[in-house]
Amino acid sequence: MDIMRRHFVKGCAAASVALPAFPAFAASPTAVVGKTAPDIEKSIKASFGGGFSLKAHAQAGGQTYANIEHAGNWYAVASENLLDWTIVQSSLG
């Protein structure tokens, strides 16, 4: 988790935007477990397009949070079912 968070912060810096911090994964007793990075990456590509890549992710409170990137643009996104994602914040303004 810490490693993922560091990647996330580094990515944010590269994009020169402040993205919302993920909720603390360990703090939630209802955290979704068992969803691996490949599961999430697959869902991200299906939902946003194959050119989007997963840069970081976390799961907490029944939600999956992810930082994704496309052509230098960053989105912070959230989903409770790995099918429908909401863009929480974006480097596009």
Added chain:
Amino acid sequence: MAEDIKSIRIHPGIGMARLGNSDEFFIGPEAPGIVVDPGGKNGPGPNGGSYRDSKMQLKRQAQRFRVYAYDANGKVLAELNSDNVQSMRWRVHVRNMKAANYAFQGAYLFDPDKLRNPGIQPGLKPIERTQLIIDPGVQTIASGQTTPVVMQGDVFTGIDKGTLPGQLRFEGFTPKDPSKPVEVTYKPAKGIELGQLHLDSKDRLLFVAAPGKSECVTTPKVALSNPSETVNPPNGPNNGEDPLTNQFAYFNVPGWWDDTCGGEIDVTVTLKDGTVLSTRDNVKTATDEGTRNPHAGAWIVTAPPKYAPHMYHVVSILDRVYEAFPESYPNAGKTTNFYRDIYPLFVSAVNYGWVSAQAAGVTSETKDAAHGPRQPGNLLSKEYMAAFTDPSENSEPAREMVYNLMRHADGPNGRLVDSLMPPPPARPTSFKNPEFKREVEDFKMPKLWGTGGKPEQNKELGNDLPDQFLSLTNLQLQHIKEWSEGNFEVGVPLKPVPLEQLPLGEQPRALDESALEPTIGGGFHPGIEFPYLIIYREFFAEAFRVNKGIEPGSLSAYMSSPWQGDFWSCNTAWWPTQRPDIVFEYDKTKQTRTYKEWFRGYDEKGEPLSSTDGYDQMLYAWPKLGMVLPVKNADGSDVKDDDETVYAEFERDPALSRPPATKQSKQ
């Protein structure tokens, strides 16, 4: 009236119908600038119609053909229909000749010695390879006939087995030694629908395109793919000599058919006094076959859907018609009018910023420097428009800046056709002349790929070709030049006028133009509705009229076979007004936008649609993908941001957002 009529002609001269997997259809545009409503209700269409039926299937777009009577001086006397004639008998002959045609390897690299499906009926001309042609034969529909005529044909007939290159990708089969040919068996495809003929309430012809099916007839099946990406990249085995396995392989996939078509439309009319008039020569009675008169008969082309119906490509097939036949250009010799000749180009350019990542200014190369709202390329901003509509010297620098940014086609005449002579089926050679050697001007506009293909791809293959970026036609550029020099009138914004409100004499041209206005006139690699053959006068009797001797299906045969592979492949800066690259979600409150790729979702196997190898996935996805349409305010007006119309995605089939297993578990 009968005694004054000297000829009849069908309009549009070249019609355009579009595929859809629904049985329902709507009629395409019949006057320039009109975006038609697809019918139905509670949808995002211009009048609240829906592009999908109740089963979420995509409606087909039909082309209506009308008949006009002319006097000896070429004056339009009347539209002939059931109101003023005894009967009308329409005659239609379309074909799909793709599987029989020459391989497509880029217009400049055309090689008449390379055929598609080369092992079947080798050594014959395309028209002679009858086993590979879907030909429903001549079909007719006449007054009083209430049931549609479904035009069907067979293909890959009478072929038992053959061999294909082992480097191809096969479904469920991997050759042990790809260097050796693979034996395949063929099963003929029968009863393929190429389209339907209907009559409207006044006996005008409605040509309805096919349902958009495609299939491979071989066992094992050849996967729709580009084998050169994995076998001896970048150009495939044998130094790229085989169009079945080289970098152009996805245009020429063996064993495949699709249900697009092209061909001739004629009509014989019996007036109320019994006089028989026909668009064909040597017709004496209503049922005479006669011979084709290319000046009077029409042509139909069927093509994939246009997913952004409000947006026009900056160069359309209409522009190519006038490039080839400048004597028919209606505004020749007229003073350049800003709102008629310049403003539509700017609208088109800015609209790309809602379907193309590069034009939107969201890629690293164009970040905040393209056509999006508040970006320097927003040509519709108030500041620009104030300057652009000011003919005084004060605004000349702004106008000159625009003109100097425009690319001209290579060669002294600035015409694409000059570098592609002689026409197919001869091998083009003129592009090798020194006059066509020029540095690729990648900083100029439009920044869309051209008929020469992508520069990166050409560099990889060692090809030095002209027209690797799209250029406007000379007629378009001449208007921009006149405008930049202050030689223009401002005019007023054009308001599209429906056909029925136009004066009779203006209706034929309105029909001719409106069918071709929402089309792609470059880059032709090979095109998406009509191939690059549209640039040659030789194939036309006059503007909008396909020439005598052109076989039904023979022009469209130069398109990708099947079309879906090319449609997937052209996912960056080709023709985003038909096939969007990206789509935006727009936040009205914050005036911010985020984008996704247009081609996204799950395929039928539950795999994400790919941005790097989705050739075969387009077969499943195309009727489910979304439409890109203007976002509306509560009062029905378009939402604007920085004077740009805001576009977003509508009517995407939700099934595309769910893997099949999830769909099943919900049922």
